[in-house]
Amino acid sequence: MALLLGVLFMVFILLHITGDPVSLMVSRHASPAEIEALREELGFNRPLMVQFADFLTDAVQGDFGRSFRYRQPAMGLVLERIPATIELASAALLMAILMGVTIGILGGSNPNTILDSLARGLGLLGQTIPTFWLGLILIIIFSLHLGWFPTYGRNTFVLFGMHLPDKSIILPAFALSLFTTGQLARFTRSAVLEVMNEEYVTTARSKGLGKMRIYSRYILKNSAIPLISIIGVQFSYLLSGSIYIETIFSWPGLGNLLAEAVSTRDFFLVQATAFFTSLVVIGLHLVTDLIYMLVDPRIRYR
Amino acid sequence: MKPILAVEKLNTRFETFAGSVYAVNDINFELFPGEILAVVGESGSGKSVTMLSLLGLLPGSSSRVSGRAQFSTAGIDVDLLSLSKSELNRYRGNHISLIFQDALRSLNPVTTVGEQISESLITHLGYNKKKARRHALELLELVGISQPDKRYSSYPHMFSGGMRQRAMIAIAISCKPEILIADEPTTALDVTIQSQILELARRLQRELGMAVIWITHDLGVVAGLADRVLVMYGGTAVEIAPVDELYENPRHPYTEGLLGAIPSIANKGIKRLVSIDGSPPDLFQAPRHCQFVWRCPYAFEPCWQNIPQNYEINKGHYSKCFYDLQNNRPRTEV
Incomplete structure (x- = not known):
């Protein structure tokens, strides 16, 4: 508070x-x-x-003032943009987890091999490529030259009465996910590397368990613990809306709204966005702590 | 009697950036069915590495193991060191199991103790979950854990140190192994718990008829527990003998030094405890002569030139030393 x-x-x-x-x-x-x-x-x-x-x-009292530009309640505008941002953030997080964790596991379980160097390289690359540049490059290659994806905007289709984004989400989500992918790859790698040297993994091997079981029940389950907080922080970062990505792809989310609001000095709108974003960050930290308890029995409250 | 495990010329090297570490050098020993063999030696003498080498548990990328380790029991006669990882998995935890010093770090913190017992049964004996659970409860009872039903679904951190080691033992004996290797299982426990665990190990060894290799550096434990003792120094087995013979008639200067360093009540501070001067050998050098020579009060010329062979002193009593301690003169062969 x-x-x-x-x-x-x-x-x-x-x-x-x-x-x-x-x-x-x-x-x-x-x-x-x-x-x-x-x-x-x-x-x-x-x-x-x-x-x-x-x-x-x-x-x-729930009144965040009115936007000067839209002549509407500021919070209403923010809430309107939330679904698009949640979609983009979730898609990006999903991609980041799939790619980052996979790369990290491959690197961490084969330390000091070519695979590991590749994993480290990819991790570093993901964290250092500027997202706005990557976004533009992706548009040039996949939208302009190959024509696989629309260049901008959010197109939807209806499924069970819900408006869901179609393939137009793929490029912005990918561009947005890359930083998180890099971070997850690096953290997963070091977590796996650390857990692999734990004595309980030696115990597992001394029990003659199969590789699959050692990975799933021993290595990955233990490596997941430090990753949860990273994923939580990263998700709150993604949910705050990416100003660059949403602007480049004209994605009608929070980041886009914030960029507009700042450039037009739309005070109440900026404040409402800031309020909402901080609420999300705080809320996600709480959720992260709750997930911790599910995964790590040592911090379960009795 | 045919040994259940015959180790011959076991050598283990670690490749590091600073060069090779000669961790285990030419170890030979035999383990007979149903006996307790104690392995003693200071930290870094290669006790644990020897056992981990036998079961292929060292990190594959940096370690090289050579030699033979013939495991023979009913219907089985294999060289453990020639097996592939997946072939080894049929023996590890099933015919040969290990318990470690620090049970807290050796148990998986995020799965229940019960599951960790059951998974061995499921893997090796092909039990289904229900049957494995039933058997795991019996095992918990057998190792003296009360309320096994409740403890089955507890996590390792909820257990006390003694209970955790009991749980480790339950895991190790779950498939009725022929050999149990215990790597300093009581070092981290306080004295009362230590004696309980020792008692438990002895009882289980008798009931299940296992052969036990008990690694320790507590010579008090050795005297009360073991049938035979293997003394290790600098990655080599320097002396092996039946336990009484070793205590009464140590024939390697290092063993003599070890025994001289045990405090005794009869002594009552009249005599100073004898310490062994110097420090352990540098394992980065390939051994060319006796590894104890720098610290040995009896060292003489040949000790610096050759590695002593394994001299048989009495039946079943071997010592790797050029010096005849009993008669206080160099061996006649040298």
Whole structure:
């Protein structure tokens, strides 16, 4: 709670010390008096602390103010964008887990081989390629030259009454997932490497168990424990909406909304987005802790 | 009697960035059905590595094992060291099992104790889950764990140190192995628990008729438990003898040093305990002469030139030493 308040305060201060949206709202020929009048009307001429207190009072009642641009409640706009972001984040996370964990396991269980070097290389590559550059390259290759995917936007089809994205999600999700893939690959590799040297793995081998069983019940189950927190953090990062990816692919998610809101100085919209994002991050940390208890019996509460 | 396990010329090297480590050098020993063989020696003398080598449990990429380890029992006669990993899996945990020093680290923290017992039964004896569970409960009872029903679904961290070692033993004996290798299983336990575990091991050994290799550096444990003793130094078996003979008549200077370092109540601080001067050998050097020579009070010229052979002193008593300790002079052969 205190964390949430802190985030809101920071966002509020940073927004207001960089000016206000009034100059963008009036026509170019407006007189200083007209501008001042609009400021007065919107309340931007009051002391910052009073404005913040005002914002908080409304916020706890569920009112995050209205977007200047859309002339709609800011939170409503945020909530509208959430499904698209959740879709993109989930798809990206799924891809990252599939690719990252696989690469990590292959590398970690064959230390100091070519496979391992490849895994480490891929992990590093995933974390260092700039996503905006990768997004553009993907569009050029797969959309423009090969024509396999649409260049931008979110197309949907209906299944059981739900609007689900079609293949248009693949490129942005892939571009978004790459950083997480790299991180997961590296962490999985080191987790597997560590667990492989544990004495209980020697015990498992001394029991004459098959390779499959040693991997599934001993190595992977134990390696999963440190990965859970990484996946939790990464998912909250993905869910906060990627500004670059959503902008490049015109994906109608939170990141896209935030980018727009910041560039148009749409204060209330930025604040609502920040509020929601922090809520998601905090919530996911809680969920991560709960999942921990499921996997690691040592931290189960009695 | 035919030995159940005959180890010949066992050599184990580790390849490291700093060069080869000569961890086990030319070890020969035999293990007979139903006996308890104690393996003693200081840390780094190669006790554990010897046993892990026999079962192919060393990291494959950096270790090289050579020699023979003939395992023979009813209907089986194989050289363990010539088997592939998957062939070895038929013997490990089934005919030969291991227990380790630190039961907490040797048990899988994220699966239940019961499952860890059952999985051996399922793998080797082809039991179904229900039958394996029933048998696992009996095993828990057999090793003296109360309320086996409840303990079956507990995790290792919920057990006390003694209970964990009991659970390890339950896993090890689950398939009624012919050989049980115990790698310092009582070192991490306090003295009362230690004696309980020793008692349990002795009882099970008698009931199941297993041969046991008991690795330890506690010579007190050895005296009360073992039939024969193998003394290791610098990766070599320097002396092997029946337990009483070894205590009364040690024939290797290292064994003599070890025994001299045991405090005794009869002694009551009148005599200083004897310590062995110097430090263990550098295993990065391929052995060219006796490994104990740097610390040996009896060392003389030949000790620096050749590796002593295994001299038979009495029936079943061998020592790798050029010096005749009993008569206090070099051996006549040298």
